[in-house]
Amino acid sequence: MLYTTLKGLLFSACCSFLFALNTATAQERPSNPFNYAPLGNEQSILIMLNKLSRAAPAANPRVISLALSALDCALTQGMSPARNLTVIDYSLVSTQPRLWVFDLVTGKLLFQELVAHGMKTGKNFARNFSNTYGSHQTSLGLFRTKETYVGANGYSLRMEGLESGFNDKAMERAIVFHGADYVDLKLAKKLGHLGRSHGCPAVRRGIARKVIDTIKGEQFLFSYYPDQQWLAKSQFLNCSSSQHLAKN
Numbered sequence: 001m002l003y004t005t006l007k008g009l010l011f012s013a014c015c016s017f018l019f020a021l022n023t024a025t026a027q028e029r030p031s032n033p034f035n036y037a038p039l040g041n042e043q044s045i046l047i048m049l050n051k052l053s054r055a056a057p058a059a060n061p062r063v064i065s066l067a068l069s070a071l072d073c074a075l076t077q078g079m080s081p082a083r084n085l086t087v088i089d090y091s092l093v094s095t096q097p098r099l100w101v102f103d104l105v106t107g108k109l110l111f112q113e114l115v116a117h118g119m120k121t122g123k124n125f126a127r128n129f130s131n132t133y134g135s136h137q138t139s140l141g142l143f144r145t146k147e148t149y150v151g152a153n154g155y156s157l158r159m160e161g162l163e164s165g166f167n168d169k170a171m172e173r174a175i176v177f178h179g180a181d182y183v184d185l186k187l188a189k190k191l192g193h194l195g196r197s198h199g200c201p202a203v204r205r206g207i208a209r210k211v212i213d214t215i216k217g218e219q220f221l222f223s224y225y226p227d228q229q230w231l232a233k234s235q236f237l238n239c240s241s242s243q244h245l246a247k248n
Contacts, residue, residue, distance in 0.1 A: 045072055051107030056100045058112065063089045066237060067222035070142045073239030074162065074220065079144070084214060086145075086221040088115055088201060090126040090138060094194035095185065099203065101215060111211050116183050116194050116202040124193035129227060131161070131169045136198045139167035139175060142236045143221040148212060153178035153202070157212045159221060166230055167223070175199050177215070179208025 045068050052068075053061045067087045075081060085102045092098040099115040102108070117126045120136040130137035141163035148157050156178040161167030167175075180202035182195020195202075201223070203211055215221065231237060 045069070048104070048107065052102050052109075055102065055107055055109040056112060058097065059087065059100050060089055060091075063087060063091075063224045066224060069239070070222055070234070070236035071220055073236040074142060076239060080218060082219045084110065084219045086215050086219065088221070088223045090117055090121075090129075090140075090223065090225040093124050094126070094196075095124060095188050099201070101211065110214055111207070113203050113207060113211065114183055114185070114194060116180060116197045116200075118199035119196035121196070121199070123196075126225060129225060129230075130199075131166055131173075133169060133173050135173075138199050138201070138223065139170060139173075140223050140225055140227055140230045141167040141234060143167060143170065143223065145177070145215050145217065145219045145221060148216050151176075151178075153180060153200075154205075155179065155209050155212060157216050163230075163234055163236065166234065173199060177201050177203075177212060177221075179203055179205040181205055 045065075049061065049065050049068055052064050053059070056064075064087060067085060071085060083103065083105055085104055087100045087102070089098045094114070094117060097112045097114055099111070099113045100109060101111040103110055118130075118135070118137040120130075121128050121138045126138065128137055129140050131139050139161060141161065143159045143161055146158040146160055148155060150156070153176070156176045158176050159170050161170035161175070169175075178200060180195065180197065183202055183204045184195065188194045201221075
């Protein structure tokens with residue numbers, strides 16, 4: 001009788017422990033408040049790629065696919081899902097719209113805008129990229145958007161660089177998303193290129209607040225250029241779950 005009682009108590013204790021362990025594990029997993037699952041396997045990524053490419057026909061599908069691969073890797077590593085994805089293609093000339101903001105829930109294009117690069121990155125064409133303080137060059141890779149503030153460039157958005165060696169000094173360098181008067185096509189016609197920043201992705205002053213309020217608060221931003229070192233070493237483009245799509 002005593003043996004049976006002890007056995008029952010032990011079984012009950014083990015069940016309680018396992019329930020508590022499973023509950024704690026579930027709480028550690030990133031929740032998805034958006035009720036969507038655009039990523040998780042190659043087929044779902046390709047479906048999302050098709051949606052975004054149709055929504056933004058001026059964007060390079062390969063660049064979008066790389067952005068989705070990087071995002072997929074970030075989610076695989078436990079980062080919380082985000083509703084929006086911003087993609088910047090610095091392989092395009094500065095006088096051409098090269099920034100796109102996508103709604104990952106609906107697959108819709110929210111913004112297509114001009115965006116400046118750093119003054120030491122190049123003139124009309126971006127050439128040189130850096131993660132070094134004082135370089136006045138743009139950084140590549142996956143970023144996480146943070147909080148807004150009002151500073152020297154007005155209403156601005158802080159960004160956290162997620163890629164070691166490529167953009168993880170963004171906070172230290174004060175690389176932020178902001179509006180600027182020099183992002184103006186009329187001025188670009190006189191200069192031969194869009195105005196340039198100190199390394200920040202700067203957009204038109206008139207649209208900056210709307211874009212910032214859309215992409216702020218733990219959203220993802222992907223900054224692209226066909227830099228071979230970054231493509232080969234990026235921790236988010238060389239994720240085991242994302243390698244196949246990124247190489248296509």
